[in-house]
Amino acid sequence: MDKKNLPNLRGEPGWIALEYPESLKDKPSFVIGDPSKDRLAVRYFIRESDKRFFGKVFFGEATQGPPGHAHGGSMAAVLDEAMGFSAWIAGHTVVAAKITVEYLQMLPVNSTVTVEAWVESVDGRKVMTKGKIYSDDDVFSTSEGLFINIPAEKFGDASHYLYKVKGQGEK
Amino acid sequence: MDKKNLPNLRGEPGWIALEYPESLKDKPSFVIGDPSKDRLAVRYFIRESDKRFFGKVFFGEATQGPPGHAHGGSMAAVLDEAMGFSAWIAGHTVVAAKITVEYLQMLPVNSTVTVEAWVESVDGRKVMTKGKIYSDDDVFSTSEGLFINIPAEKFGDASHYLYKVKGQGEK
Numbered sequence: 001m002d003k004k005n006l007p008n009l010r011g012e013p014g015w016i017a018l019e020y021p022e023s024l025k026d027k028p029s030f031v032i033g034d035p036s037k038d039r040l041a042v043r044y045f046i047r048e049s050d051k052r053f054f055g056k057v058f059f060g061e062a063t064q065g066p067p068g069h070a071h072g073g074s075m076a077a078v079l080d081e082a083m084g085f086s087a088w089i090a091g092h093t094v095v096a097a098k099i100t101v102e103y104l105q106m107l108p109v110n111s112t113v114t115v116e117a118w119v120e121s122v123d124g125r126k127v128m129t130k131g132k133i134y135s136d137d138d139v140f141s142t143s144e145g146l147f148i149n150i151p152a153e154k155f156g157d158a159s160h161y162l163y164k165v166k167g168q169g170e171k
Numbered sequence: 172m173d174k175k176n177l178p179n180l181r182g183e184p185g186w187i188a189l190e191y192p193e194s195l196k197d198k199p200s201f202v203i204g205d206p207s208k209d210r211l212a213v214r215y216f217i218r219e220s221d222k223r224f225f226g227k228v229f230f231g232e233a234t235q236g237p238p239g240h241a242h243g244g245s246m247a248a249v250l251d252e253a254m255g256f257s258a259w260i261a262g263h264t265v266v267a268a269k270i271t272v273e274y275l276q277m278l279p280v281n282s283t284v285t286v287e288a289w290v291e292s293v294d295g296r297k298v299m300t301k302g303k304i305y306s307d308d309d310v311f312s313t314s315e316g317l318f319i320n321i322p323a324e325k326f327g328d329a330s331h332y333l334y335k336v337k338g339q340g341e342k
Contacts, residue, residue: 027235028232029242030244036207039201062201063201072267077245079244100272
């Protein structure tokens with residue numbers, strides 16, 4: 001969400017920014033399309049070396065659950081989205097069937113952290129994913145997600161999900 | 172969130188509305204304290220006969236994940252909160268350790284549905300909860316949550332969590 005222009009949502013060396021699809025730019029959505037400045041802001045990347053999915057996520061004041069800390073549901077939402085996108089980026093046109101989130105550390109609001117997600121295994125139509133939210137010092141939550149591969153045409157204009165990769169080096 | 176005054180967030184016969192704590196009224200939070208009109212609006216109740224926890228939840232346009240449907244993360248956030256409150260209302264001062272959410276049906280945006288949550292069992296400090304989101308016709312998602320009982324004083328002013336029950340008959 002470039003419009004927020006939060007300076008700390010930068011990638012790391014070797015990450016390539018994913019471009020938010022033009023067709024979704026004026027539509028609200030729960031995580032990546034959150035228009036407020038004090039809730040969730042995300043920016044997604046793939047790591048060039050192994051195509052792994054990463055995001056930088058700002059948890060603002062309005063993600064609050066326990067006083068001063070992010071709502072467990074806000075971390076669950078970010079992990080759900082990141083695991084789903086990691087599957088889409090790997091070529092699986094999926095919907096979520098089941099997610100599990102473990103909360104390891106309370107995450108203070110007004111923090112910028114990293115989300116990482118990846119496809120762990122594929123068994124027929126079942127795509128197993130994992131994810132985690134962490135900083136340099138702490139792991140705040142981990143997740144597993146079972147996603148089901150369904151025909152791309154069921155999504156209508158599935159290009160909504162097909163993130164373009166920006167020019168290399170852009171962060 | 173009375174300020175939204177959404178007419179369809181009414182309880183059902185035998186439900187008693189829970190009052191939003193005065194001390195939290197001006198603080199944003201991710202689910203119950205969501206100030207926007209097009210995302211999540213919730214109103215919580217207990218059923219008088221058995222003290223079971225219920226909520227009426229409006230999933231607005233900005234809860235979108237898949238086109239036209241609520242983001243799985245928005246349902247996870249509502250279930251996380253409902254399971255936690257069901258434990259607090261039963262007298263357990265808990266934090267979430269692990270939640271699992273199963274997605275059964277896609278939930279169209281601009282829907283008002285019911286969330287129900289309850290304490291399934293207690294084993295020492297472990298409080299096992301369950302929840303579900305449904306309408307008259309469909310169950311959209313179900314959940315399990317492991318919460319851990321910690322001393323009330325660790326929450327600081329724990330009265331933030333102690334919802335008052337409004338006068339009977341108020342819906």
